[in-house]
Amino acid sequence: MEGVDRCEERLTLAAEATEAFSDAHGLQCPTGCGACCLSPEVECSVTEWGPLVRELVRDGRAEAVLTQLHGQLASGSRVCVFYAAEEEDPRRGRCQVYGLRPMICRLFGFSARRDRDGTPELVSCRVMREHDPAAVAAAAQAVREGAPAPVMGDLVGAVLADAPGTNGRMLPINEALRVALERALLRASFEAAEETGEDPDDDGRPRPVRPPRRPRAA
Numbered sequence: 001m002e003g004v005d006r007c008e009e010r011l012t013l014a015a016e017a018t019e020a021f022s023d024a025h026g027l028q029c030p031t032g033c034g035a036c037c038l039s040p041e042v043e044c045s046v047t048e049w050g051p052l053v054r055e056l057v058r059d060g061r062a063e064a065v066l067t068q069l070h071g072q073l074a075s076g077s078r079v080c081v082f083y084a085a086e087e088e089d090p091r092r093g094r095c096q097v098y099g100l101r102p103m104i105c106r107l108f109g110f111s112a113r114r115d116r117d118g119t120p121e122l123v124s125c126r127v128m129r130e131h132d133p134a135a136v137a138a139a140a141q142a143v144r145e146g147a148p149a150p151v152m153g154d155l156v157g158a159v160l161a162d163a164p165g166t167n168g169r170m171l172p173i174n175e176a177l178r179v180a181l182e183r184a185l186l187r188a189s190f191e192a193a194e195e196t197g198e199d200p201d202d203d204g205r206p207r208p209v210r211p212p213r214r215p216r217a218a
């Protein structure tokens, strides 16, 4: 679990950095805005779901979330499974896993990326630009002039570097969650089987008995 702890630490540091950036420049998401969560373009790595999935497995909620997720994927919807939309206006809603949400959910609108020359530029959000254009323009100018800002590539890159191999691949957010949940549940079933000495693949049905091998002719 060392890797999951490290990921959780990186997520917390990212949240602190974006909070400091938001305070310094007066940037805020409009209250109740669900634009990011409704976007079908949101991607993250399997690793970033590690801290939440660990909690879901511990609480015994992982299978229920996986079932809900399979339903959502089968319906063709790419909206994040944890987005709880308001009934009267589905464009407004809230994140049900806010404290353990992935890196992209923390950084978008409150961080920078490097341009071709390596100079940081604000990754601004369209809704925030419409809501408070002056604050967004001032923050973008400050970042161009060297104001400290969390850099998306650096923070996401650090998480990916902790998880070489397929765990570091970026996937649509629900797909990354599905992989994380399935892996964690499989691991949990093997760990439980190790404790009890049971075969996790044993479905209780009798197995065919193989005939003994004939001894080879001398």
Ligand code: SF4
Residues within 6 Å of the ligand: 036, 037, 042, 080, 081, 082, 083, 084, 094, 095, 096, 097, 098, 101, 102, 105, 173
């Ligand atoms: S995890 Fe939360 S913040 Fe991120 S897309 Fe899903 S609902 Fe939105």
